[in-house]
Amino acid sequence: MNTSALPRPSADLSALREQVASCPRAPRTVLPFGIAALDDILADGGLNGAGLHEIAGQSATLNDDAATTLFAAGIAARFASERGADVLWAATTFDLYAPGLEQAGLAPDRVLYGEGRKDRDVLAMAEDALRYGTLACVVAEVKAADMTATRRLQLAASDSDTPILLYRRHRSRGRCPMTAPSAAMTRWRIGCLASERPPWAGLGRPRWQIELVRQRNGKFFTLELEACDAQGRLALPAAPGNRTASPRSTVATERAVTHAA
Amino acid sequence: MREMGRRSEHADHPFRAMPPDEGGGQIVAFGAPVAIVLARRPTVLVIRTGQRDVVSAACPLAQSLGLTRGMAAAHARALVADLEVQDAEPEADIVFLDRLARHAARQWTPTACVSGPDGLWFDLTGSTHLFGGEERFCRRLLAFLARLGFSARIAIAGTPGAAHALARFGREIITLLEPGREAEAIAELPLTALRLEPGALQSAARFGLERVADLYPMPRGPLARRLGLKTVERLDQARGSLAEPIVPVVPRDAPQVGRQLLEPVGTPESIAQVIGDLVADLVAALRTQGLGARTVLLTCERVDGEAQRLVVGASRATRDEQHLMRMFALKMGELDPGLGIETMGLAAPHCEPLGAQAVGALLEARGQRRDIASLVDQLTARVGSSALFRISSEESDVPERAARRIAPLDLAKGWPQWKRPAxxxxxxxxxxxxxxxxxxxxxxxxxxxxxxxxxxxxxxxxxxxxxxxxxxxxxxxxxxxxxxxxxxxxxxxxxxxxxxxxxxxxxxxxxxxxxxx
Known part of the structure; x- marks a missing residue:
């Protein structure tokens, strides 16, 4: 047995390891939010463009539901403008108001709506659309999706390099839909917050509490952000000037800080 | 009838010079297929010309009450109190006439075409003997149209112009004209029968010319100067000294392929295999004809004689084998093979021209929209045709009326930037x-x-x-x-x-x- 041959393979192996370490990861499309505070905490430095992301409202109220819708619309709009392709929005009960979605950046010639009779139809449409592979993003609204369904969606998304946003509606008041297990890359909960009072009589830019409940290879956190603009971009609220902040927003900021810590 | 004036000499049309195989070159024109309205009330159709409504057709009952074509609708209403007035649909009429012409081209004669808004021309040269002679053919044609619910008038003459005139203005419902007597037969008809232009008709009325015979003795030079060269041409065409070829419609059969199976099949795999073969055949047939299918119909005949049908539709003309297969695969569960299927056929009843595509569209350039037509078909096959749509703006400020659903491949327009809820x-x-x-x-x-x-x-x-x-x-x-x-x-x-x-x-x-x- 030739013992002198032994060290050489290990040297080759370490050289290979170095090569593997030095070569960049497989190119994945990642959509950063453009907000350092958010992108730094996300494991991929943004939303993975080949994965399943789940979102839900913080409560069953219509306000949180609308905020969640706009959050999804903003992300879909940014995927659509980056990839120059269409978005499929599949739902069971169709009560979306397209002019409102357009103000979150999702232009009507970019969205294809699908209306299924049951959750099963919506999930099947979403999977077909993912496997098709030429869409920029798929948004699916469901009430229930079990582990099998989410795993199928995740596999289809990673195969075709198309992101899917699974919007889980509240089934009953006071029970978070995020308690069920899922194969999603990230899980978000969106809630409405009081907007900052502008110096004139009127409404300021809406604010949301964005809570990342779970992510693969990363921590959960809570952040207060300003709502989508006409291109679907979120923003970090400006530091309050010399005015006193409203009590609710102070509480929320404190909570955000403690969660982040 | 003596003809005066000079005649410019024409070279004879080659087809007219050919010796016809029975009698002469016969053109049948049958004009004014009017739907027989089986209503008790007199009915007229009106069409809007300029500022007023004009009667474009009247039912026999209305005609017996003195209502005629070209009458103002208000006049007709004043004459007959209980008058049913409906809008004419000239486009639908033309489409129907076209279908009739295609049917004629398949069944009776290879040369058929639509003439004007209310008639058809058939070149019957050498084909009436197949139907027992000219007269029997005409009666058969009338019976056919009566079954469809139309009345008609038929004339057979040597020239299209004469047949056109006799069918519309002749005395009999069926006019059979011997070859060479066109000039004589149309002599007493009004000038309108010659398909003259409105301006020429007006000037003819000013000169006191009313019948076709009035034109025969006139010198050709001044006639052309006063009524236009077109009038002289029409006159010559009706009398047969100038050729007027018919541009025939070309009937097209739906592309169709079929397979007789050696043994009845019943398993999903074997059915899918046969469908795959059929789709490949159909795509080849479509490619040679330069067509793309919008609707594909699968017919399966079972051993017990029952036929099973499966229809898939495409939102855009396609001859993509994989795409058609994918759509059939989604619907194959609806087939019930029973004891086995022994004959399978595939037809494309609804086709559209589909040329070659520029390669530029196939390269996936960044920023370029990629085609989603086949995804739309796939999702439609899965959840139904009304389930997929886009939302476009409607011109209304009332929020609930501002958005409407449009087809998934139509272009959607946006809204003004007033704040709107999600x-x-x-x-x-x-x-x-x-x-x-x-x-x-x-x-x-x-x-x-x-x-x-x-x-x-x-x-x-x-x-x-x-x-x-x-x-x-x-x-x-x-x-x-x-x-x-x-x-x-x-x-x-x-x-x-x-x-x-x-x-x-x-x-x-x-x-x-x-x-x-």
Whole structure:
């Protein structure tokens, strides 16, 4: 047995390891939010463009539901403008108001709506659309999706390099839909917050509490952000000037800080 | 009849010079297939010309009451009190005539075409003997049209022009003209029978020319100068000294392929295999014809003689084998093979021309829209055709009317940038206990769905007026929309009926219409 041959393979192996370490990861499309505070905490430095992301409202109220819708619309709009392709929005009960979605950046010639009779139809449409592979993003609204369904969606998304946003509606008041297990890359909960009072009589830019409940290879956190603009971009609220902040927003900021810590 | 004046000499048309195999070159024209209306009330169809409605067709009952074509609709109404008046549909008439011409080209003669808005021309040269002679053919044609619900007049003559004139203005329902007697036969007909232009007809009326025979003795030079060269041409065409070829319609059969199976098949795999073979054959047939299929029909004949049908539709003309297979695979569960299928056929009843595609569209350039037509077909096959749509703007300021569904491949247009909620309530819900300053302030507090809200800030009003052209209730109606934020960051879209100044604009009740994120 030739013992002198032994060290050489290990040297080759370490050289290979170095090569593997030095070569960049497989190119994945990642959509950063453009907000350092958010992108730094996300494991991929943004939303993975080949994965399943789940979102839900913080409560069953219509306000949180609308905020969640706009959050999804903003992300879909940014995927659509980056990839120059269409978005499929599949739902069971169709009560979306397209002019409102357009103000979150999702232009009507970019969205294809699908209306299924049951959750099963919506999930099947979403999977077909993912496997098709030429869409920029798929948004699916469901009430229930079990582990099998989410795993199928995740596999289809990673195969075709198309992101899917699974919007889980509240089934009953006071029970978070995020308690069920899922194969999603990230899980978000969106809630409405009081907007900052502008110096004139009127409404300021809406604010949301964005809570990342779970992510693969990363921590959960809570952040207060300003709502989508006409291109679907979120923003970090400006530091309050010399005015006193409203009590609710102070509480929320404190909570955000403690969660982040 | 003696002809005066000079005649310019023509070379004979080669087809006219050919010796016809029976009698002469025969053209049948049958004009004015009028639908027989089996109604008790006299009925006329009207068409709008310029500023007035003109009768374009009248049923036999109406004709017996003295209503004729070209009469003003108001005049007709005045003459007959109980008159049924309907709008004419010239496009639909042309489409039907075209179908009739295609049927004729398949069944009776290879050369058939539509002539004018109300007639057809067949070149019957050498084909009437197949139907027992000219007269029997004409009777057969009349019976055929009567079964379809039409009355018709038929003339067989040596030239298309003469046949056209005799079919419309001749005395008999069926006119058979011996070859060479066209000039004589049409001599007593009015000038309109010659298909002259309106200007030529007017000047002819000024010169006192009424019948076709009036034109025969006139010198050709002055005739052409006064009534136009076209008139001389029409006259020559009707008399047969100038050729008038017919441009025939080309009948097209739907591409069709089929397989007789050696043994009946019943398993999904074998059925899929046969469908795959058939699709490949059909695609080859479509490619040679330069067509793409919009609808593909699969027919399976079972051993017990029952036929099973499966239809798939494409939103855009396609001859993509994989795409068609994918759509059939989604629908194959509906097939019931029973004891086995022994014959399978595939046809494309609805096709559209589909040329070669530029390669540029196939390269996946960044920023270029990629085609989603086949995805639309796939999803439609899965969930139904009404389930997939886009939303486009409608020209209305009333929020619930501003959006409408359009087909998934149509182009959608956007909306003006007024603030709108992400989800709209199905119908506005009334608010109670509203406390608000009139006229221009958002509410301070309100109760909605049994919950009280205290408003922190608001924006508005955005005033939207009712659409008075839709109904009377909206004549003066006004909605003032406000965006309000309640305590806890809850943002709503509420409106008040009425502008709080004029009472006719609304009763000042408040409604919730949508929720902002």
């Amino acid at each position: 989800r709209l309530l199905r119908r506005p819900e009334a608010l109670s206990n509203v406390l608000a300053l009139m006229p221009d302030h958002p509410p301070r507090r309100f109760t909605w769905r049994r919950q009280d809200y205290r408003v922190v800030a608001g924006d508005g009003p955005e005033r939207i007026h009712g659409e008075w052209w839709r109904n009377d209730r909206e004549m003066w109606a006004v909605r003032d929309y406000f965006r309000v934020e309640a305590e806890g960051g809850l943002r709503f879209w509420v409106f008040r009926r009425g502008d709080a100044v004029e009472e006719s604009t609304g009763d000042l009740s408040w409604y919730m219409h949508g929720v902002f994120g």
